[in-house]
Amino acid sequence: MSAVGTAGREALARRVDDLLRTVPDFPSPGIQFRDIMPLLADAAAFAEVVAHLAQAARDEHGGIDLVAGMEARGFLLAAPVATTLGAGLVPVRKSGKLPGPVEQVSYALEYGEASVEVQPFTIRPGARVLVIDDVLATGGTAAATVDLLERCGAQVVGLSFLVELSALDGRSLLDGRSVDALLALG
Numbered sequence: 001m002s003a004v005g006t007a008g009r010e011a012l013a014r015r016v017d018d019l020l021r022t023v024p025d026f027p028s029p030g031i032q033f034r035d036i037m038p039l040l041a042d043a044a045a046f047a048e049v050v051a052h053l054a055q056a057a058r059d060e061h062g063g064i065d066l067v068a069g070m071e072a073r074g075f076l077l078a079a080p081v082a083t084t085l086g087a088g089l090v091p092v093r094k095s096g097k098l099p100g101p102v103e104q105v106s107y108a109l110e111y112g113e114a115s116v117e118v119q120p121f122t123i124r125p126g127a128r129v130l131v132i133d134d135v136l137a138t139g140g141t142a143a144a145t146v147d148l149l150e151r152c153g154a155q156v157v158g159l160s161f162l163v164e165l166s167a168l169d170g171r172s173l174l175d176g177r178s179v180d181a182l183l184a185l186g
């Protein structure tokens with residue numbers, strides 16, 4: 001359990017829930033989009049979320065060399081968590097954005113398909129990597145990211161999300177992994 005304890009974690013989860021915006025039919029019909037931007041705009045809540053993610057990772061995994069964040073919303077959390085932990089950052093980018101050499105994996109997500117890439121030369125063999133993203137939905141992005149990082153020689157110690165959309169069962173694609181989400185929504 002993080003230094004804030006169970007009660008603190010639950011209070012923070014409620015705060016996150018209050019600050020999330022749910023947008024029906026975005027970006028396509030039938031999707032209930034969970035928008036984290038109001039949370040990021042709240043200075044105190046943003047700082048608390050970053051501190052919580054970092055402390056929970058320290059408690060659960062010990063030393064972390066690199067934090068991997070998925071484009072684009074994952075970057076917004078992974079970068080401050082990395083500096084808080086004294087770790088480096090690995091941006092996991094949609095394809096065509098990083099100058100090569102790159103490693104690439106394609107995957108399906110709740111509303112489409114994508115490919116993600118990393119620069120393998122930024123990852124030392126055996127590096128202990130924490131994966132951070134805002135939302136775990138189908139798990140496609142997260143599973144592709146784990147695959148990508150491991151192909152590059154990383155040791156993925158765990159994955160941490162702000163919000164998990166439980167009905168989409170993203171955890172099933174991450175079987176056997178250490179997965180944490182601050183807030184679970186249906």
Ligand SMILES: O=P(O)(O)OC[C@H]1O[C@H](OP(=O)(O)OP(=O)(O)O)[C@H](O)[C@@H]1O
Pocket residue numbers: 070071072073074108109110111114133134135136137138139140141142170
């Ligand atoms: O579990 P999944 O079904 O894979 O979905 C989760 C992913 O979807 C969103 O990113 P998106 O690809 O929409 O990109 P964005 O961050 O650029 O908005 C979200 O930030 C996660 O990365």
Ligand SMILES: Nc1ncnc2[nH]cnc12
Pocket residue numbers: 031032033034035109110111135137138165
């Ligand atoms: N419903 C959703 N809301 C926000 N981000 C998402 N990524 C995948 N599904 C999502």
